[in-house]
Amino acid sequence: MTEYQLRPIEEQDIPFLWEMLYASLFKREGEEPFDPEIxxxxxxxxxxxxxxxxxDFGFIAVNSQGKRMGSVTLRFFTEQNAGYGYVNAATPEMGMAVIEAARGKGIGTHLIQAALEEARKRxxxxxxLSVDPDNEAIRLYRRFGFVEQSMCDTSVTMVCAMNP
Structure with missing residues (x-):
């Protein structure tokens, strides 16, 4: 197993956040990949x-060689600039992705743990968050207490109460 650590997102991570945004797009088996310009x-x-x-806050998972393995971001939106998982202006929307080669190693779990812990501290x-109902990640989100709230286009909006 590859060793990795989490650290807060820094300015030099922004190009990686763009890569992770693309990696977070769910593609069903057999579907053509999305145009990278999306x-x-x-x-x-x-x-x-x-x-x-x-x-804005979030974390980057970095392996022992300094390679970025994944990210989790939390960002606030307004009704005028609502994201796919928008609930209200007081609820940040979480986005998460792990590079393909590092999936299934617990990195996503640790990224979500860190993000929710930081949200509680704040x-x-x-x-x-917003997730395709066919995405396997939905099971991971449920483990953390995220529950389905509504649908937006082809995505399920899920919410996790910090202090239920």
Missing amino acids: IHSPGMSKYVEGWGREG GIDAVS
């Missing part, structure tokens, strides 16, 4: 563009 569309780019604004009441 991450620059208004509906997608809002998750990374201008990263580092007030309220006094955040709930965290939301």
Whole structure:
């Protein structure tokens, strides 16, 4: 098993956040991959563009050679700039991805643990996310207490109450 550690997102990680945004897009077996430019569309780019604004936080998993393995981001949106998993302006939306070669090794679990722990420290009441109902990751999110709240396009919006 590859050793890795988590650290807060830094400015030099922003190009990797763009890569992870693309990696987070769910593709069913046999479907054509998405055009890489999709991450620059208004509906997608809002998750990374201008990263580092007030309220943004997250973590990067880095292996012992310094290679980035995955990321988790939490970002607040407004009703006017709502993300796919938008609930309200007080609930940050979580995005997470792990590079393909590092999946299934517990990195996603640790990234979510760190993100939810930090959200609690910041006094955040709930965290939301958006996931395709056919994505295996939905089971991981349920383990952390995320529950289905609504549908937006082809995605399920899930919410995790920090202090249920």
